[in-house]
Amino acid sequence: MGKLSITRLGIFGGAFNPPHVGHLITVEHVREKLQLGKVVFVPTGNPPHKPHEQLLDGQLRLQMVQLAIKGNKFFDVSDVEFLRKDFSYTVDTLKLFQQTYPQSELYLIIGADNFLELNTWKSTKEIFSLAQVVVMNRGGVALQENDFTHLVKFVNVPNIEISSSEIRKRIAMGKSVRYLVSEKVGKFILKNNLYHDLKFK
Numbered sequence: 400m401g402k403l404s405i406t407r408l409g410i411f412g413g414a415f416n417p418p419h420v421g422h423l424i425t426v427e428h429v430r431e432k433l434q435l436g437k438v439v440f441v442p443t444g445n446p447p448h449k450p451h452e453q454l455l456d457g458q459l460r461l462q463m464v465q466l467a468i469k470g471n472k473f474f475d476v477s478d479v480e481f482l483r484k485d486f487s488y489t490v491d492t493l494k495l496f497q498q499t500y501p502q503s504e505l506y507l508i509i510g511a512d513n514f515l516e517l518n519t520w521k522s523t524k525e526i527f528s529l530a531q532v533v534v535m536n537r538g539g540v541a542l543q544e545n546d547f548t549h550l551v552k553f554v555n556v557p558n559i560e561i562s563s564s565e566i567r568k569r570i571a572m573g574k575s576v577r578y579l580v581s582e583k584v585g586k587f588i589l590k591n592n593l594y595h596d597l598k599f600k
Contacts, residue, residue: 408503409438410496410530412480412489414563415460416453417588418467419580421561423474425535428556429508430473433533437473438508439496440464444480444487453567453597457481466583490522493529505530511537517547570594 411426418440430438442460461478468474479495480487489507496505507530514534517523526532532551536542538558566576571594576585588594 405436405500405503407433407435407506408496408500409433409435409506409508409533410441410493411438411508412441412443412492414454415440415442415464416455416563417460417566417580417584417593418464419561419563419566419584420578421559423467423581424559425537425556426474426508427471429533429535429554432554433506433552435473435506436503437475440468440474440476441480441492442476442478444483445485453564453594455593459591459593463584463587466587467581469583488521490520490526490529493526497529506533507531508533508535510535511542514542514547514551515545518545523547567594567597571597 409426409430411422413422415422422440426438426440429435442457442464444457457478458481461476461481464476468476479492483491493505493507496503507526509532511534514532517532520526527547527550532547534542534551534553535556536553537556542548542553561579566579569576569579570588576588580588
């Protein structure tokens with residue numbers, strides 16, 4: 400990939416297992432609020448913080464994100480974390496984006512749960528030197544302060560009570576996920592018989 404130019408570039412990482420409408424609505428809210436030229440969705444490769452047996456193959460999650468964002472010129476997706484065999488660390492991903500978009504301001508978009516765990520991330524200080532960290536605060540709830548509170552930008556987003564884990568559970572139980580995921584993603588899940596054989600306690 401050659402060097403590209405976008406003034407403000409958002410980077411939104413996640414398992415996207417599967418991607419749901421809550422991801423799309425909240426990230427679009429951030430994009431508009433911060434006037435980002437583009438937001439790149441980055442499905443996690445081998446995340447050190449979220450190892451679990453229910454994580455689908457990366458290519459399947461990548462395809463679902465592609466379907467979810469299809470038609471939105473402001474959204475894109477990257478497979479950069481699948482190029483690594485070891486754990487995927489945010490700081491390494493940011494370095495690659497900095498090389499690809501040397502003229503861009505990078506905005507790392509994370510959820511409130513990630514914000515509370517920032518002190519456990521690899522090279523946290525370097526992350527802040529590479530990008531402006533943006534925390535999506537659902538419903539404007541007051542968050543507990545930590546060492547990085549003064550460094551991040553908080554953006555209030557709609558509080559949408561949808562989670563990928565709940566969607567997986569509904570599919571495994573044979574329940575509908577209509578309106579929780581995009582129609583294209585729903586058809587892809589059905590066609591490929593995804594999540595149906597999961598076991599829940």
